[in-house]
Amino acid sequence: MRFNFRPQNHWRFKRFRYRTEVLRCANCGTVNVTTRPVCRRCRSRNLQREELPERGRLVAFTTVKSPTEEHKELAPYIVGLVEFEDGTRIVTQITDADPEDLKTGMIVERVLRKITHDGDAGIIIYGFKFRPPIT
Amino acid sequence: MARIRNVAILGYGGYVPRLRIKATEIARIWGREEDALPVREKSVNELDEDAITMAVEAAKYAMRRAGIDPSEIGAVNVGSESHPYAVKPSGTVVAEALGIPPNFLAADLEFACKAGTESLQMISGLVSAGIIKAGLAIGADTAQGRPGDALEFTAAAGAAALVVGRPGNGEVASIEYARSYVTDTPDFWRRAHERYPSHTFRFTGEPAYFHHTLSAVKGLLEEAGLKVADVDYFIFHQPNYKFPLAAAKVLQIPKEKVEQGVVTHLIGNTYAASSLMGLVRVLDVARPGQLIVLTSFGSGAGSDSFLIETKEGLPEKRAKAPLLDALISRAKYVDYATYLRHRDKIRGA
Numbered sequence: 001m002r003f004n005f006r007p008q009n010h011w012r013f014k015r016f017r018y019r020t021e022v023l024r025c026a027n028c029g030t031v032n033v034t035t036r037p038v039c040r041r042c043r044s045r046n047l048q049r050e051e052l053p054e055r056g057r058l059v060a061f062t063t064v065k066s067p068t069e070e071h072k073e074l075a076p077y078i079v080g081l082v083e084f085e086d087g088t089r090i091v092t093q094i095t096d097a098d099p100e101d102l103k104t105g106m107i108v109e110r111v112l113r114k115i116t117h118d119g120d121a122g123i124i125i126y127g128f129k130f131r132p133p134i135t
Numbered sequence: 136m137a138r139i140r141n142v143a144i145l146g147y148g149g150y151v152p153r154l155r156i157k158a159t160e161i162a163r164i165w166g167r168e169e170d171a172l173p174v175r176e177k178s179v180n181e182l183d184e185d186a187i188t189m190a191v192e193a194a195k196y197a198m199r200r201a202g203i204d205p206s207e208i209g210a211v212n213v214g215s216e217s218h219p220y221a222v223k224p225s226g227t228v229v230a231e232a233l234g235i236p237p238n239f240l241a242a243d244l245e246f247a248c249k250a251g252t253e254s255l256q257m258i259s260g261l262v263s264a265g266i267i268k269a270g271l272a273i274g275a276d277t278a279q280g281r282p283g284d285a286l287e288f289t290a291a292a293g294a295a296a297l298v299v300g301r302p303g304n305g306e307v308a309s310i311e312y313a314r315s316y317v318t319d320t321p322d323f324w325r326r327a328h329e330r331y332p333s334h335t336f337r338f339t340g341e342p343a344y345f346h347h348t349l350s351a352v353k354g355l356l357e358e359a360g361l362k363v364a365d366v367d368y369f370i371f372h373q374p375n376y377k378f379p380l381a382a383a384k385v386l387q388i389p390k391e392k393v394e395q396g397v398v399t400h401l402i403g404n405t406y407a408a409s410s411l412m413g414l415v416r417v418l419d420v421a422r423p424g425q426l427i428v429l430t431s432f433g434s435g436a437g438s439d440s441f442l443i444e445t446k447e448g449l450p451e452k453r454a455k456a457p458l459l460d461a462l463i464s465r466a467k468y469v470d471y472a473t474y475l476r477h478r479d480k481i482r483g484a
Binding site: 014018019051073095096098112126129135 | 182184188191192219234457461
């Protein structure tokens with residue numbers, strides 16, 4: 001699937017991309033990333049905005065060596081599964097780290113990074129990634 | 136510009152990417168002598184970092200130390216000569232990433248390496264006038280240097296940020312005086328659509344760096360009625376390791392009052408963040424009640440100079456975010472080819 005570089009699309013998702021802001025369903029607790037005001041599981045419209053925590057635990061990770069066209073400049077890069085305290089899980093790139101720096105179960109923290117860019121003239125897509133915390 | 140009233144630094148933060156290249160590695164490629172290199176090593180951005188992402192990192196630490204709600208930030212100024220867009224503000228992305236609601240003034244500033252302290256001048260003015268409660272002053276750069284040019288040894292990546300607001304709630308420091316000294320001096324420039332800057336080699340020392348820096352410091356001390364002996368730390372813009380120490384020598388400032396605020400030998404010249412980075416490193420060790428003179432320099436050319444007094448809130452706020460030396464020490468070294476890739480100097484791949 002091609003990455004959607006339409007500025008309108010990025011603009012709609014910027015709260016999620018910049019701050020992992022989601023819509024949590026007050027009825028069933030499901031976390032919704034979509035901008036639609038309807039819960040994807042129970043169809044409730046009683047959704048509340050919340051920012052996922054800045055820190056989570058790295059559940060699993062792998063290195064992507066054969067990326068899609070729009071991510072090829074970054075390859076090889078690490079993709080991880082991060083779990084927050086409430087059990088919510090998120091797929092994310094892991095940055096500022098080499099595979100040997102990572103261990104499953106370790107704490108990782110959210111940062112804002114460039115995800116990709118639409119050539120030299122199009123928009124730059126910024127969004128969250130996670131990295132080993134700096135102390 | 137003179138006496139500043141009711142303006143405090145509420146929080147501060149610095150950010151340095153983890154990658155470094157040794158100056159000897161650059162010298163190896165270009166056949167330069169290794170005994171006269173301007174720095175030991177310099178920071179290099181990750182492939183996914185630019186002035187905006189680094190500004191967010193530094194500002195996040197500054198906000199954490201300030202303990203301020205994002206809704207209290209009334210202005211975000213980002214000074215840089217490497218704004219990722221020629222037209223489209225950096226400050227709006229930074230603010231949204233930090234959760235600052237839309238009622239704020241965003242301004243991107245440019246004045247070579249002086250753009251960071253310009254942010255501080257402007258935010259201080261807005262706070263002092265009572266127009267805003269608090270604001271973010273940021274300097275951030277992924278500086279450009281033409282392959283093989285002298286600048287390539289020093290042009291580095293980093294960001295520094297200050298939350299500036301009204302005093303009275305455990306502030307880090309107060310800003311007491313501010314002064315600027317600028318003239319039209321063509322020592323360094325980058326024309327529109329050019330990838331790399333041009334410069335005039337030794338002309339960038341005297342009459343550019345030294346004349347403006349020394350004039351600003353002398354004017355500030357005179358205005359505040361202070362002598363060198365009254366001040367605990369002097370921080371200068373640091374395009375290399377020699378210049379700040381040479382400026383201090385002219386002013387007869389002892390080396391020990393300058394060295395804490397020099398980081399350029401470890402991370403290179405972070406341009407708009409450079410002098411602010413020195414301030415961050417001084418705030419990481421200073422005691423309450425100490426006086427600091429912070430002086431930037433930007434080619435083109437000019438200097439901003441500030442008299443800053445540390446306050447009781449500093450030790451407690453310092454502990455809320457990583458120290459600059461912790462960021463500097465996580466160095467991972469890259470070779471010249473990797474460096475070229477990270478600085479987008481390999482085109483057409």
